[in-house]
Amino acid sequence: MTEVTGTARVKRGMAEMLKGGVIMDVVNADQAKIAEDAGAVAVMALERVPADIRAQGGVARMSDPDMIEKIQAAVSIPVMAKARIGHFVEAQVLQSLGVDYIDESEVLTPSDLENHIDKWDFTIPFVCGATNLGEALRRINEGAAMIRSKGEAGTGDVSNAMMHMRKIGGEIRRLSSMREDELYVAAKELQAPFALVKEVAETGKLPVVLFTAGGIATPADAALMMSMGADGVFIGSGIFKSGNPAQRAAACVKATTFWDDPKVVADASRGLGEAMVGINVADLPAPHRLSERGW
Amino acid sequence: MKVGVLALQGDVREHVSALIACGVTPISVRRSAELDQIDALILPGGESTTIAQLSEVFGIYDQIKDRIVQGMPVYGSCAGMILLANEILDAKVGQKSFGGLDITVRRNAFGRQVDSFESDIAFDDGSADLIRAVFIRAPWVERVGDGVQVLAAVDKHPVAVRSQRLFATSFHPELTGDHRIHRYFIEEVARPALEKVK
Numbered sequence: 001m002t003e004v005t006g007t008a009r010v011k012r013g014m015a016e017m018l019k020g021g022v023i024m025d026v027v028n029a030d031q032a033k034i035a036e037d038a039g040a041v042a043v044m045a046l047e048r049v050p051a052d053i054r055a056q057g058g059v060a061r062m063s064d065p066d067m068i069e070k071i072q073a074a075v076s077i078p079v080m081a082k083a084r085i086g087h088f089v090e091a092q093v094l095q096s097l098g099v100d101y102i103d104e105s106e107v108l109t110p111s112d113l114e115n116h117i118d119k120w121d122f123t124i125p126f127v128c129g130a131t132n133l134g135e136a137l138r139r140i141n142e143g144a145a146m147i148r149s150k151g152e153a154g155t156g157d158v159s160n161a162m163m164h165m166r167k168i169g170g171e172i173r174r175l176s177s178m179r180e181d182e183l184y185v186a187a188k189e190l191q192a193p194f195a196l197v198k199e200v201a202e203t204g205k206l207p208v209v210l211f212t213a214g215g216i217a218t219p220a221d222a223a224l225m226m227s228m229g230a231d232g233v234f235i236g237s238g239i240f241k242s243g244n245p246a247q248r249a250a251a252c253v254k255a256t257t258f259w260d261d262p263k264v265v266a267d268a269s270r271g272l273g274e275a276m277v278g279i280n281v282a283d284l285p286a287p288h289r290l291s292e293r294g295w
Numbered sequence: 296m297k298v299g300v301l302a303l304q305g306d307v308r309e310h311v312s313a314l315i316a317c318g319v320t321p322i323s324v325r326r327s328a329e330l331d332q333i334d335a336l337i338l339p340g341g342e343s344t345t346i347a348q349l350s351e352v353f354g355i356y357d358q359i360k361d362r363i364v365q366g367m368p369v370y371g372s373c374a375g376m377i378l379l380a381n382e383i384l385d386a387k388v389g390q391k392s393f394g395g396l397d398i399t400v401r402r403n404a405f406g407r408q409v410d411s412f413e414s415d416i417a418f419d420d421g422s423a424d425l426i427r428a429v430f431i432r433a434p435w436v437e438r439v440g441d442g443v444q445v446l447a448a449v450d451k452h453p454v455a456v457r458s459q460r461l462f463a464t465s466f467h468p469e470l471t472g473d474h475r476i477h478r479y480f481i482e483e484v485a486r487p488a489l490e491k492v493k
Contacts, residue, residue: 100408
């Protein structure tokens with residue numbers, strides 16, 4: 001009996017197990033426990049939530065290993081962590097810590113302005129952001145085992161996440177309606193490998209799980225993303241920058257499970273107190289828009 | 296036979312596809328009324344803490360537990376195995392299971408995701424053919440009670456167990472496209488149990 005680790009099936013399968021769930025950004029062990037108690041399927045360990053990265057500025061990097069290990073010790077659910085785009089050494093460090101998933105994330109300051117990490121080299125699976133289908137397929141071609149549509153992280157404004165889910169969904173539907181001999185040009189236009197383009201055209205979906213992220217702050221936001229075809233949601237600043245994180249976290253979990261039942265979403269939305277204040281994406285000067293990082 | 300898949304969280308879609316491939320009509324179960332319609336249930340892979348908690352929040356925890364006591368056939372994969380176990384080690388504080396299967400299971404026993412693996416293993420359903428088994432942050436069984444059969448093991452740790460109408464695997468047959476485990480549940484576990492009741 002030979003046991004093989006790090007296969008595409010094992011990496012992609014891990015993401016399948018997270019479907020229908022909420023992954024929450026946490027900056028310490030206490031927050032991680034609140035997230036686990038609220039029903040999060042995983043936590044994303046990071047030093048500053050996007051809202052603070054935005055407020056404080058500067059270069060955002062991988063978190064301190066001590067802090068990641070404290071979070072790993074505090075909870076039994078999977079722990080994810082972020083590496084900078086292209087920073088394969090940060091990714092190697094995270095793999096050595098035994099994190100369950102690495103997010104090669106535009107929320108951190110990119111370390112390479114041309115290349116992403118060669119994710120096939122790793123045993124640990126990666127999730128990567130995408131604003132459109134071509135970008136998603138390029139990441140999958142580099143070995144990403146999960147995709148999250150990018151939103152504008154740290155704003156509480158869901159409009160970018162919405163735009164990118166519509167874009168990815170629309171491009172998939174377009175491929176599904178094409179003749180096979182038209183897919184070559186489609187691959188050229190998407191700047192994505194033909195084999196992946198063909199697979200998407202045939203199956204009508206990405207070959208990996210698609211979550212959504214960026215600006216989700218309320219149960220209704222989570223349900224909106226699920227109804228746009230997301231397999232699950234990441235909530236970053238939205239929970240721990242709100243008035244009552246435990247209650248809001250549990251409410252977002254409920255709304256994600258029953259996204260198609262407005263009564264449940266209504267109940268989940270009651271008496272949550274203050275949501276994160278939020279920033280309108282339109283008010284952000286273009287150089288500060290995180291979702292425009294990556295290519 | 297109507298087979299439900301508990302659809303609160305996890306890889307519900309893969310189990311639904313496997314059931315369709317086996318010629319069974321699947322029903323996604325999130326509500327009490329859906330639970331009333333089914334003859335047998337699959338507890339999918341996912342996050343066991345999340346699934347248990349959502350079943351309580353949405354008021355179907357007791358109903359599932361009662362149906363198991365009353366004799367509903369159930370198959371659980373990975374998180375589903377944890378949810379069927381009478382006792383859980385390395386659980387979150389206060390973590391509940393539906394129980395019914397007299398086993399002690401250790402969560403994430405094979406390790407974190409970096410240790411997740413696939414392997415060809417023997418499955419004791421009468422066929423000598425090996426089966427491709429995918430283990431993702433998988434549990435194993437540390438104690439089996441009286442009347443619990445071990446149907447597969449990895450390094451001497453039981454990874455597939457059965458007690459009459461309750462069946463569980465630490466691996467994910469729903470990810471491989473090989474439906475032998477689902478067929479086993481339907482034909483060897485659920486159907487005989489349901490015919491006995493009639």
